[in-house]
Amino acid sequence: MMKPVSISDKDFVEGLGSGQKLSGGLDIYKNFTPNYVGAFSYKTDFAETEVDERRINLTRFPLCFPEKRTFFLEGSEIYNFGLGNGESFIPFFSRQIGLYKGQQIPLIFSTKIFGKLGNTNLAILGVKTNSSEGLLTGNFVAARAYQNILDQSKVGMIFTSGSPSGEKNSLFGLDLVYSTSQFRGDKSLSVGGWWVHNWNESNRGHHQAFGCMVDYPNELWDCRLIYGYFGDSLNPGLGFLPRNNVQNLSWRGSFQPRPQQGLFAGPIRQFFLKLKAVTSGTWPANWKRGTSGSFRSTSRRKAASTSSLDSAPSAIFFPTTLRSRKAYSSPPVLTIIRTIRSRPISLCRQISA
Numbered sequence: 001m002m003k004p005v006s007i008s009d010k011d012f013v014e015g016l017g018s019g020q021k022l023s024g025g026l027d028i029y030k031n032f033t034p035n036y037v038g039a040f041s042y043k044t045d046f047a048e049t050e051v052d053e054r055r056i057n058l059t060r061f062p063l064c065f066p067e068k069r070t071f072f073l074e075g076s077e078i079y080n081f082g083l084g085n086g087e088s089f090i091p092f093f094s095r096q097i098g099l100y101k102g103q104q105i106p107l108i109f110s111t112k113i114f115g116k117l118g119n120t121n122l123a124i125l126g127v128k129t130n131s132s133e134g135l136l137t138g139n140f141v142a143a144r145a146y147q148n149i150l151d152q153s154k155v156g157m158i159f160t161s162g163s164p165s166g167e168k169n170s171l172f173g174l175d176l177v178y179s180t181s182q183f184r185g186d187k188s189l190s191v192g193g194w195w196v197h198n199w200n201e202s203n204r205g206h207h208q209a210f211g212c213m214v215d216y217p218n219e220l221w222d223c224r225l226i227y228g229y230f231g232d233s234l235n236p237g238l239g240f241l242p243r244n245n246v247q248n249l250s251w252r253g254s255f256q257p258r259p260q261q262g263l264f265a266g267p268i269r270q271f272f273l274k275l276k277a278v279t280s281g282t283w284p285a286n287w288k289r290g291t292s293g294s295f296r297s298t299s300r301r302k303a304a305s306t307s308s309l310d311s312a313p314s315a316i317f318f319p320t321t322l323r324s325r326k327a328y329s330s331p332p333v334l335t336i337i338r339t340i341r342s343r344p345i346s347l348c349r350q351i352s353a
Contacts, residue, residue: 067095
């Protein structure tokens, strides 16, 4: 498929009259197989791209805005790396291409292949940008491949090269994800680990990052553990990393019984008892930890019982050589709301700390 693009810009300057500039581009798509596609774009045009939503950043770390350019969205799911990273670390973030400090950088040409070949998912992207505002022409490469193994698992790698600022920057990483829906009979379980190394212009510090995640999402118990380490010299040129030189550890557990008999069997459908702990900071000091818990139950008559418990104790579960910062919160509040037939009865009680 071939799609030509024509762009006309007209400027008016008082005293000098108006001027018109014509430019154009070309997009070519080729299906090598039903599941494997190749694309080439000359002077890629993003005139129809939706603008970003306005957001207020109240932190000293950058915000992660989603990619909205169609050319980079196609096949982008293949670049998903590891488990549990979210917006804390993205090895390949396509918004680093064609954008620099909020300014658009023209793309001379872009080419990519993406799709699935048998049990292998492969994506390769190459982009060349034009010089703009003191920046030289840039060459960017991003490659991602992973192999499906067993029934629901995969092992893969990722490689990127290039930096919006023009500095030398490369990254290589490996990830492994094991998933099953037959753990202990009919339970679901996901275990994943990842590791990356970054080559940049810094010769000091740690250039590695690694992490793991264990997820047990089931009816009665829903638990998740996530850990991530990011070196002090980690600076992925084509990735998104809001903060380096940090370790993150988070744990979340939820107990969700469904009463089958007794006092609560009729009006209440399910209880939700949740506990969450988050620890982050540099090693071996300046760790911050917070815990929060909540209790909720759903009624068969669309009523709910809710309570919240938020606290942040100064003690932590790590060696005594670590430091912690104290945090205080309001006393826990327990609220119970119950509906019997059409007559609501509410009972509220506050428990002092």
